[in-house]
Amino acid sequence: MxxxxxxxxxxxxxxxxxxxxxxxxxxxxxxxxxxxxxxxxTTNKLLAIGHRAIAGEVAAALxxxxxxxxxHLHESDGLETVTGLFDQLSSLVNGLAVIGELTPRATDAxxxxxxxxxxxxxxALFRKRGIDAVHxxxxxxxxxxxRHTQAAPVWAQTNARLAKxxxxxxxxxxxxxxxxxxSTEEGVTTTLGRGGSDYTASIVGAxxxxxxxxxxTDVDGILTADPTILPGGxxxxxxxxxxxxxxxYFGAKVLHPATVLPASEKNIPVRILNSRRSEVExxxxxxxxxxxxxxxxxxxxxRNITLMNIVSSRMLMAHGFLRRIFEVFDRFETPVDMLATSxxxxxxxxxxxxxxxxxxxEIETFAEVSVEENQAIICLVGENIRNSPGVSPRLFTALGxxxxxxxSQGASQLNISLxxxxxxxxxxxxxxxxxxxRSPDPASFAF
Ligand code: ASP
Ligand code: MG
Numbered sequence: 001m002x003x004x005x006x007x008x009x010x011x012x013x014x015x016x017x018x019x020x021x022x023x024x025x026x027x028x029x030x031x032x033x034x035x036x037x038x039x040x041x042t043t044n045k046l047l048a049i050g051h052r053a054i055a056g057e058v059a060a061a062l063x064x065x066x067x068x069x070x071x072h073l074h075e076s077d078g079l080e081t082v083t084g085l086f087d088q089l090s091s092l093v094n095g096l097a098v099i100g101e102l103t104p105r106a107t108d109a110x111x112x113x114x115x116x117x118x119x120x121x122x123x124a125l126f127r128k129r130g131i132d133a134v135h136x137x138x139x140x141x142x143x144x145x146x147r148h149t150q151a152a153p154v155w156a157q158t159n160a161r162l163a164k165x166x167x168x169x170x171x172x173x174x175x176x177x178x179x180x181x182x183s184t185e186e187g188v189t190t191t192l193g194r195g196g197s198d199y200t201a202s203i204v205g206a207x208x209x210x211x212x213x214x215x216x217t218d219v220d221g222i223l224t225a226d227p228t229i230l231p232g233g234x235x236x237x238x239x240x241x242x243x244x245x246x247x248x249y250f251g252a253k254v255l256h257p258a259t260v261l262p263a264s265e266k267n268i269p270v271r272i273l274n275s276r277r278s279e280v281e282x283x284x285x286x287x288x289x290x291x292x293x294x295x296x297x298x299x300x301x302x303r304n305i306t307l308m309n310i311v312s313s314r315m316l317m318a319h320g321f322l323r324r325i326f327e328v329f330d331r332f333e334t335p336v337d338m339l340a341t342s343x344x345x346x347x348x349x350x351x352x353x354x355x356x357x358x359x360x361x362e363i364e365t366f367a368e369v370s371v372e373e374n375q376a377i378i379c380l381v382g383e384n385i386r387n388s389p390g391v392s393p394r395l396f397t398a399l400g401x402x403x404x405x406x407x408s409q410g411a412s413q414l415n416i417s418l419x420x421x422x423x424x425x426x427x428x429x430x431x432x433x434x435x436x437x438r439s440p441d442p443a444s445f446a447f
Pocket of ligand 1: 117180198
C-alpha cells in the first residue's frame with residue numbers, strides 16, 4: 001500500500017484535482033490511500049468566518065460563507081453532499097454568532113469542514129474520471145486525546161482502526177480521506193494542528209505498514225535553501241528522518257514537524273513530490289541515506305525571532321538561575337528555541353513573542369534583561385557535520401563581516417545554528433550557501 005497526501009494547493013480547484021487524479025491513476029496498482037487537505041486556503045477562510053461571527057459581524061461572516069459555498073459547489077459541479085455540509089456549517093456559524101465565543105472545540109468543528117468537504121469532492125471527481133474511489137471519514141479512523149486544535153493520536157486505537165478498515169478497502173478501491181481531522185474516543189471532532197494533513201498521512205502510513213508515504217506539494221522537494229530567501233537552491237535528493245525533522249522544526253515549510261516520527265519508527269520511506277511537476281523525483285527521506293561528501297544537507301531559516309539577553313551578577317555562580325528563568329517561560333507557555341549561557345549571562349531566542357513583555361517583567365525582578373527584535377535564525381542541517389572537520393571555521397569565514405549574535409551546535413551535532421540581525425539574513429544565507437554548496441555531491445543533490 002501507498003499513502004499519497006495532497007496539500008491545499010494540489011487540490012485548490014477542480015482542475016488541480018484533475019492533475020492529482022492522473023498522478024493517482026498511474027499508481028493504482030500500488031493500492032493508494034489518498035489523504036487530502038482542504039482546498040486552497042479554505043482553513044484560513046473558515047477561521048476568518050468564525051472570528052467575524054463571534055465579533056458580531058454576522059453579515060460579513062455569512063457573506064464569506066456564501067462565497068466559500070459557491071466556490072466549492074462550482075468546483076464540484078453542485079455535489080449534493082457538499083450542499084448538505086454547507087447547511088450544517090451555516091448552522092454552526094449562526095450558533096457561533098449567538099454564543100459569541102470560539103472555543104478550541106468549536107474551532108475544530110469549524111475547521112473540520114474544510115477537509116470533510118474537500119475529501120468528498122476529490123472522491124467524486126476521481127470517480128467522474130473513472131477511478132474507483134471510495135470516501136472514508138478520517139474521524140472514524142484517527143482517535144486523539146481531547147487537546148482541541150492540537151490533538152495527539154491515541155496510538156493503540158488509531159492503529160487498530162486503521163488496520164481493520166484500510167487494507168481490505170484499499171485492495172479493491174482507491175481510498176480517499178481528509179487529513180488534519182480526527183475525533184476523540186467519544187466521537188467529538190478534533191484536529192491535529194495547522195498543517196496537520198502531512199501528519200495524518202504519516203499516521204496512516206505507519207498504521208497500515210505502507211510501502212511509502214508520499215507528500216505531494218507545490219515545490220520540487222526539500223531544497224538546499226529556503227526559496228523565499230535564496231532562490232536557485234538545489235534539490236536535496238535524499239536525506240535522513242532526523243535531518244528532515246530538524247529542517248521542519250527550523251522553519252522549512254515543506255513538512256509538518258510531527259510527520260517524520262511515525263514513519264521513522266516503522267522505517268517507512270517518506271517522499272516529497274511536486275504535484276505540478278510529477279516527473280521530478282522529489283526528496284526521499286529514509287533512516288540511513290547514502291554517505292555524502294557535502295557536510296550540510298540544507299540551510300533553514302526562521303525570521304522575526306526575538307533575542308533576549310539576561311545578565312545577573314548577583315547570581316554569579318549560584319545554582320537555580322536557569323531554573324528560575326525557565327519557570328517564567330514555562331508559566332507563559334512560551335517555547336525557547338536557541339540558548340547560549342555563560343557564568344553570568346543567558347541569551348535565548350523566542351519565536352512566539354506574545355507574552356514577552358510579561359516574561360521580561362518577571363525576569364527583571366532577579367536579573368537584567370535586554371530584548372532585541374527582528375532577529376533571524378539560520379540553521380545549517382546535516383548529519384555529516386559530525387564527521388566533517390572544519391565546518392565552523394568555514395562558517396565564520398563565509399560570514400565575513402556579518403555579525404553572528406549567537407552560535408550553537410547541539411550535542412546531536414546535527415545542526416549548527418546562528419542568530420543574525422534580520423537585515424543581514426539574505427546576505428548571510430547567500431554567503432553560507434555559496435561556501436557549503438560550491439561543489440555539491442551529485443549523489444545527494446540535483447542541479
Ligand atoms: N487544512 C489544514 C491547514 O490548513 C491542514 C493542512 O492543510 O495540512 O492547516
Ligand atoms: Mg500543508
